[in-house]
Amino acid sequence: MSGRLRICSCPVAGAAPDYGLRMTRTSVRPPLFVCSTCDYQSPKWLGRCTECGTWGSVAETAPAPTAPARSASGRRSENRAVVGLRVAPVPMPIGEVETAGASQLPTDVPELDRVLGGGLVAGSVTLIGGEPGMGKSTLLMQALGRLASRGARCLLVCAEESAAQVRMRADRLGALASELFVVSETSLPAVFAYVASVEPVVLAIDSIQAVHDPDAPGAAGSVTQVREGAQELVRLAKENDIATVLVGHVTKDGGLAGPRALEHVVDTVLSFEGDRHHALRMLRALKHRFGATDELGLMEMTASGLVPVSDPSALFLTDRRLGATGSVVTAVMEGTRPLCVEVQSLVAPTGAPIPRRIAQAFEGNRLSMLVAVLQQRAGIALANQDVYASVAGGVRVAEPAADLAVALAIAGARDDRAVDSDTIVVGEIGLGGEIRQVPQAPRRLLEAMRLGFRDAIVPTSTPDVPGMTLRRVGDLRQALGAAFSRSG
Ligand code: TYD
Ligand code: MG
Numbered sequence: 292m293s294g295r296l297r298i299c300s301c302p303v304a305g306a307a308p309d310y311g312l313r314m315t316r317t318s319v320r321p322p323l324f325v326c327s328t329c330d331y332q333s334p335k336w337l338g339r340c341t342e343c344g345t346w347g348s349v350a351e352t353a354p355a356p357t358a359p360a361r362s363a364s365g366r367r368s369e370n371r372a373v374v375g376l377r378v379a380p381v382p383m384p385i386g387e388v389e390t391a392g393a394s395q396l397p398t399d400v401p402e403l404d405r406v407l408g409g410g411l412v413a414g415s416v417t418l419i420g421g422e423p424g425m426g427k428s429t430l431l432m433q434a435l436g437r438l439a440s441r442g443a444r445c446l447l448v449c450a451e452e453s454a455a456q457v458r459m460r461a462d463r464l465g466a467l468a469s470e471l472f473v474v475s476e477t478s479l480p481a482v483f484a485y486v487a488s489v490e491p492v493v494l495a496i497d498s499i500q501a502v503h504d505p506d507a508p509g510a511a512g513s514v515t516q517v518r519e520g521a522q523e524l525v526r527l528a529k530e531n532d533i534a535t536v537l538v539g540h541v542t543k544d545g546g547l548a549g550p551r552a553l554e555h556v557v558d559t560v561l562s563f564e565g566d567r568h569h570a571l572r573m574l575r576a577l578k579h580r581f582g583a584t585d586e587l588g589l590m591e592m593t594a595s596g597l598v599p600v601s602d603p604s605a606l607f608l609t610d611r612r613l614g615a616t617g618s619v620v621t622a623v624m625e626g627t628r629p630l631c632v633e634v635q636s637l638v639a640p641t642g643a644p645i646p647r648r649i650a651q652a653f654e655g656n657r658l659s660m661l662v663a664v665l666q667q668r669a670g671i672a673l674a675n676q677d678v679y680a681s682v683a684g685g686v687r688v689a690e691p692a693a694d695l696a697v698a699l700a701i702a703g704a705r706d707d708r709a710v711d712s713d714t715i716v717v718g719e720i721g722l723g724g725e726i727r728q729v730p731q732a733p734r735r736l737l738e739a740m741r742l743g744f745r746d747a748i749v750p751t752s753t754p755d756v757p758g759m760t761l762r763r764v765g766d767l768r769q770a771l772g773a774a775f776s777r778s779g
Contacts, residue, residue: 325352330514352508352515395581396493396534399437402590402599403430405626406561406574408582411493411534415581416525418499418553420539421563426572426592427538428452428460430563431495433596434536436466438493444470446491450477450501464596477511479504479520483527491533496524498538499553521556554578571606571685572597586626587686604631604742607684613712617704620744621696621716622735623688629731629738631715633683634693636700641677651681653688653697661698661720668724669767671702691719692729695748698767699774708775714746715739716774717753724767728752748773
């Protein structure tokens with residue numbers, strides 16, 4: 292492990308040019324006003340932030356001290372000792388650029404690796420955001436425990452809990468590995484010092500909002516503090532090839548506290564979501580510089596930590612009432628994985644001049660469009676009806692492949708007719724009422740077959756799937772005929 296960190300102790304290093312750390316800005320700066328929600332900066336006070344639209348969030352901030360003010364004897368020069376000096380970059384043909392820095396460290400937490408596309412990347416910074424109590428610290432501890440048990444030295448900086456509390460969690464999660472180092476610390480300079488002495492391969496900070504940099508303005512958790520702290524940690528990660536994980540809390544409205552600025556600084560932003568009263572947890576990548584962002588990680592919080600959901604489709608269909616009107620099952624793709632989910636609709640007469648169209652767990656505009664197409668292309672009268680539609684189980688569906696299921700659920704709810712409970716429905720609907728093909732239809736149908744579905748209403752071009760009866764439909768009227776022919 293020794294020698295991983297390039298610690299500069301030779302005199303030559305001290306005399307070498309200090310790329311990137313020494314900036315000279317000496318002019319007196321005017322006051323700066325910063326939005327506490329989105330970090331927007333303005334030279335004058337604003338009642339409402341012009342960037343994010345929040346009222347009363349812009350306040351004057353003391354201008355951040357410039358780098359030279361701290362470079363002589365302050366911590367930045369100490370940081371330099373930790374992070375070493377960079378070699379001056381030279382432009383070179385792209386094919387000659389070394390890619391060694393992009394090696395991946397699988398965490399052995401399967402759903403985390405699925406979302407990361409393999410594992411943590413050396414030298415990268417990953418932000419895990421989520422509401423308090425979601426299980427961020429648990430997920431982190433499980434990942435660090437497994438990485439450390441395979442010999443990767445990990446340093447966990449717990450800025451919110453004592454080392455004893457963290458040890459108790461590690462006990463419960465079976466994460467007591469000798470290569471996992473823990474320190475309860477909130478001061479950023481101290482964190483740098485610990486990194487220099489422990490020389491970790493993986494550094495985790497729980498949470499970035501609780502870490503304080505005495506050289507930066509503002510209280511712990513303020514936008515400036517979070518941004519400055521994150522920037523220094525990113526630099527530390529890049530220059531020493533440390534895979535770094537930052538835990539971040541989200542605000543009430545779902546944004547990561549502090550920071551849009553923080554989202555720009557890090558390589559990967561993961562969002563850990565779920566309902567605190569249910570055990571299901573969903574992990575998604577909102578940004579990922581090293582891979583796709585469409586994979587969904589599904590886990591359950593148990594007494595012994597987070598476990599992967601072994602059969603998500605079965606879980607989402609657990610509470611389905613067979614034969615209920617307004618209920619249709621469809622198969623959506625979440626990244627590379629097909630998932631069967633139940634779409635539900637309720638249609639109720641209304642006296643309101645503008646009837647309500649309320650979508651839960653999928654896009655409201657899509658619902659309005661489907662209602663219009665049902666009315667205009669299939670003659671389903673919905674003008675005096677409130678229409679509610681939702682996806683049961685908590686997964687958010689963004690795919691047009693669920694259109695036909697939503698439309699049939701609405702039509703069924705409107706006329707109190709049920710689609711057969713062993714029928715799966717897949718298809719996108721165009722504005723002309725035509726049913727369009729969906730990508731990976733066979734994979735979706737095979738997943739449905741695994742769960743016992745034997746009958747499918749699908750777009751005309753769908754290839755045969757042995758063992759399943761396909762009813763191919765070209766437009767919405769044909770689909771309504773196929774879906775409700777038996778229930779009359
Ligand atoms: P935690 O990881 O502390 O959440 P966060 O860091 O996002 O605030 O844990 C969330 C909840 O999970 C906590 O209330 C206790 C519960 N929990 C379990 O159910 N099982 C476990 O094994 C652990 C460690 C926690
Ligand atoms: Mg926590």
